[in-house]
Amino acid sequence: MSVTQYPAVRVVRDKTIRIKVIDDCGLACTFCHNEGTPVTADNKGRTLLPFVSGPGKTGRVSIYSETNGVNFLSAKMAPDMAFRRAVKTVAKAFDASEVHLTGGEPTLHTEVPSLVSALTGMGLSVGMTSNGERGRQVMPECSAAGLNRVNVSVFGTTADELQAVQSERFKSAGLADTKIRSAEQTIRAAVANGVKVSVNIVVPGPAHVDRVVNLVESHGQFADVRMLTSIQDGPQSIAAIAEVLARVGAEPVLRTFTAGTSDERTLYRALGSRAVYVKRLLPVRLPDTCASCSFNNDTDCQEGYYGVRLYLTEQGEYMVGVCIQRMDLCVPVAELSKSGIVEEVQAFKDAEVRRLTRQYGAAA
Numbered sequence: 001m002s003v004t005q006y007p008a009v010r011v012v013r014d015k016t017i018r019i020k021v022i023d024d025c026g027l028a029c030t031f032c033h034n035e036g037t038p039v040t041a042d043n044k045g046r047t048l049l050p051f052v053s054g055p056g057k058t059g060r061v062s063i064y065s066e067t068n069g070v071n072f073l074s075a076k077m078a079p080d081m082a083f084r085r086a087v088k089t090v091a092k093a094f095d096a097s098e099v100h101l102t103g104g105e106p107t108l109h110t111e112v113p114s115l116v117s118a119l120t121g122m123g124l125s126v127g128m129t130s131n132g133e134r135g136r137q138v139m140p141e142c143s144a145a146g147l148n149r150v151n152v153s154v155f156g157t158t159a160d161e162l163q164a165v166q167s168e169r170f171k172s173a174g175l176a177d178t179k180i181r182s183a184e185q186t187i188r189a190a191v192a193n194g195v196k197v198s199v200n201i202v203v204p205g206p207a208h209v210d211r212v213v214n215l216v217e218s219h220g221q222f223a224d225v226r227m228l229t230s231i232q233d234g235p236q237s238i239a240a241i242a243e244v245l246a247r248v249g250a251e252p253v254l255r256t257f258t259a260g261t262s263d264e265r266t267l268y269r270a271l272g273s274r275a276v277y278v279k280r281l282l283p284v285r286l287p288d289t290c291a292s293c294s295f296n297n298d299t300d301c302q303e304g305y306y307g308v309r310l311y312l313t314e315q316g317e318y319m320v321g322v323c324i325q326r327m328d329l330c331v332p333v334a335e336l337s338k339s340g341i342v343e344e345v346q347a348f349k350d351a352e353v354r355r356l357t358r359q360y361g362a363a364a
Helices: 081-093 112-120 135-145 159-163 173-192 206-219 235-247 333-339 341-360
Strands: 009-013 016-020 098-102 125-130 149-153 196-203 224-229 251-259 263-270 274-281 308-312 318-321
Touching: 009 341, 016 081, 081 112, 081 308, 081 318, 081 333, 098 112, 112 125, 112 135, 135 149, 135 173, 149 173, 159 173, 173 196, 196 206, 196 235, 206 224, 206 235, 224 235, 235 274, 251 341, 318 333, 333 341
Parallel strands: 009 251, 016 098, 016 308, 098 125, 125 149, 149 196, 196 224, 224 274
Antiparallel strands: 251 263, 263 274, 308 318
């Protein structure tokens, strides 16, 4: 069976909110969008806009922050009443039943188990994207608090492989080895504590094919493996993923569209029975908000409409964003009901469920 054939299709309605709980991160990935916000540590005290996109003293980058109109720095969230109110307001407005903790690196947040507990206490399913820096230490408590899933971003099986996608600060092989071990320990700790695990791999281009094949072979026995296209590298990234699929003998099983976002992913079985997913970003646009955007073309709009994100500014204000390339579209949670965004997004989701169901099959 060809890897371009899809024997089954599923359409699901988006019910997820991404929450940027912290900006700190101990890696320095060259392709990082940092959820659209500048690297806070590199822009502290800066009064002139635009913010520096990096790399600064941390070695980190935020690839859109000089061009996306962002006018705030991201602060660390706390599991307090303001956090609960903001999440409750946004979740209710967008009919969300799941939240996904992002950063930065969520495991560096000293109160991440309490954040998980606060969210599950509100009846929400909680996931997390992590590079695994402190996953071994926090995963037992996060599991006890109700963490459902962790997506561990793994960038290499060797120091050389990790350094290939890092800035100059990772010229130390010892440091790279430490980061690789931390990710591996996070995966094992999550599995041991009953948390579902997916291993996320961004595939920039052909030079990374061997690295990704190694990751599928080494991590596929413990967890699902998900290959993500690189926003910056486009066609090169797609071609490299196709080569990986061929190398591991992947056979397609299920194609899933998340109606109301640009997220489309396909499940493959590879190397026998291992689960390998390919996540692609489709050219999805909000009908009103995106219509007049200067990025609204096949070249400049790199993520499409991916969903709702929640931020906390250094001034203590919770903000809702709908695009990491247009952070000027962010609105305060307190003004969400008057912004028109909720009505547009909800109507768009409904329309996408109908369109995709007609085109591909029944919704789940």
